[in-house]
Amino acid sequence: MLSIKNLNVGIAEKQILKDFNLEIKPGEIHAIMGPNGTGKSTLASTLAGKEDYEVLSGEVTFNGKNLLEMSADERAREGVFLAFQYPVEIPGVSTTNFMKAAVNAKRKHQGLEPMDAKDFLKLMREKMALVEMNKEFTSRSVNEGFSGGEKKRNEIFQMAMLEPTLCLLDETDSGLDIDALRIVANGVNKLRDDKRSFLVITHYQRLLNYIVPDYVHVMYGGKIVKSGGKELALKLEEQGYDWIKEENSELV
C-alpha cells in the first residue's frame, strides 16, 4: 500500500528526513513516536504533498503509483488523508460546504456525478454521529472558534466522510482530555478495516491504549531508529526517550 524508500527531505535549507524507510501493508496500523523536532510532522506533511517540504531523494509508492509526482489534492483524491496536527481555520466556509466540495472532488475523480443533496446530508449525519459532533458545527465556519478537541474531532469526521485508504494522524491526541480522546479513538477504530491503513503519529503512549497498533516505530534525528510491537510504546512510556537519544547520539 505504502512504500517509502531512502527518503530525504529538507525544509528551508535544512535536511530533516534522512534515508527514511517504511512499508505499510493494507489494514495495518503503524505508530510513530519520537521526541519533538525529530521530523514526524515533516514525514506526514511530505506524504500529504505540502510544497514547502523539498524531497531531496528517495521514492514513495502508494498503491503502485509514484506518490511524489502527484499534487497534494491529487493525493487526497487517490485516498491519502492527513489529520492535521494544527487544523486550519477557514472563516466564511461552512463545514457543510467544505465537505460538499471535498466529497464531490473525489467523486469527480472517480467518474461519479456530484452527490445528491439528500444523500449528502444523510452521510454527514451518519459520520458526525461517529465522532459525537453536534449538528450546529455543520453551519459554522470550518474550525473557526472550535476548541482544540473540537478541531481534532472535526479532522476525524472529515476522514470518515472521505473514506481514505491511507490515514495519517499527526498528534491527533495532543490537547485532548480523556473523554475527547476516547471519542476520537472510537471514531478511528470504527474506520479500521482490512483495506484501510493508518500511520499514527503520537508523542504519548496513552492513545495507543485505545488505538492498538500492529507496529511501533521510534523516530529520532530524521529516521526510524527502533521498531517493535505495541510493547515498545509501553517501554517508551516508562523510560522516556533518553535511552533512544543515547543509543543514537551520532544522529544529531
Place this chain on the structure above:
Amino acid sequence: MSLAENISKQFAEVSNSNVVELRKNAFTAFEKLGIPSSRHEEWKYTNIKTKLNEQLSLTPVDSQVNAAVKNYIASLPPYSFRIIFLNGVFHPELSIVPDTKGLTVCSLREAFGSHTTLVEKHFGKLINYNEEHFAALNTAFVNDGVFIHVQKNVTVNEPIYVQYFFTASDINAFTQTRSLAIVEEGASIQIAEDFRNASNINVQYNHVSEVFVGKNASIDIVKLQLEVSNAIGIHTLESQVERDGKFSAATVTFSSPNTGTGSAIIRNNVTARLIGENSHADLNGLYFGKENAHIDNHILVDHVAPNCTSNQLYKGVLSGDSTGVFNGKIFVKPDAQKTNAFQSSKALLLSNDASINSKPQLEIFADDVKCSHGAAVGQLDENALFYLRARGITKEEATQILTYAFAHEVIDHIHSKPIRQFLCDKLKDELKVNF
C-alpha cells in the same frame, strides 16, 4: 470645439428648467472646476480627463424597447418595485410601482411638478457643487432619475429596485441621472440602484444620489455595478442622517471581460454625514476587478454630532492588470465627542499585475473618540489553501472557495434579503462555486 466650449454650448440649450437658479450656479461652478486631471489630489489615481471624449453629449437619447431589452427585463428577479431607465430615460411601461400607503416612487421629472415644495427643499442640498466636479455637472444637466419619499413611521419591506440600463452605443453620450430619497422620521426603506450596459456597448454616465435619513429612520441602499466593461461610470452618493437614524450603503462592483475597445472605469464617491446624535452609518463595498478594469472607491463618514457610530468595510479582489483605489475618510468634528468609527479595507491580489492604492484618511478634531482603521493587501492564506487541497479540492477550486468566503462577508451585511440572495448567487456564479 473643446470640451469646455462643448459643454457650455449645451447648457445654453437645456430646456428642462426646474430649479433654474441652482442649475445656473452649479454650471458656473463647473465651468471653474472643469473635468479633474490627475493633478487633483482626489483624482490622483484615476485619470478621468484623458478618458472622456471631448465631443460629449449631455442630453440623453431614448431608444427602442427591442426584444433584447424585453428579455433582459424578464430575466430580472421578481422585485415588487421595479423602475427602469433606458439610456437615462425613464420607461414607465417597463416599470412596476404598486400603490403603497405613505410611499411615493416616481420619476424625478414628475416629482418636480407633483412634489415641488419637497423637491425644491432637498434637491442639491447635500452636494457641494463648488468642489465636486461631477456633482456640479450633474446638477446643471440632470435630465431625470428617481424620486422616493417615505412618510413618517412607514416601513417599506420590499426593496425599491431601480435599473439604469444602457443599450445605445453612442460613444459621445455622457448620461446624467439623479435620484433623491427622503425618508421621514421613523420610516424605513431599502433601495437598490443597478447600473448595467449591454455587452459591446460603450457607455459613459454620471449619477448622483441624495439621501435624507430622518430622525430614527433607516435607509439601506445597495449600489450594483455588475458587469462593468466598456464603461466609464461616476457615482456620487451623498447622505445626511438625523438623530437615531441609520444609513447603510453597500457598493458592489463586478467587472466583466472587456468585449470592446472602451475603458472600464468606475469611480464611487460615497458620503455619510451624521448630523444628529446617536446616528449610525455603515459604508461597505465589494469590488472585483478583471483585465484592465479600474475601480476607485472614495468614501467619507463625517461625524458632526456626538455619540454616533460608523463602520466602513471594503473588500476587493483584483486580477489581470486591474487596479483598485480605496480612499476612506473619517472626519470627526469638534462637537462629535464619543464617536466610535471603524474602517477596514482589504484587497486580494490574484495576479502579479493587479494593484491597489489604499489610503485611510482620519481627521479628528474631538478628544473623546474611538477611531480605528486597518488595511491589508495580499494573497490568499497558503495554509488555508493547503488545507482545502489536502481534502482533494483542486487548487483552482480552493482559490475560488476562499475568494468566495473573503467576499461573502460584505454581502452578509446587506439587509435586504432578496438583494442579498441575488448577490450571493451572482458571487457563486462569478467564482464558479457550486454549493
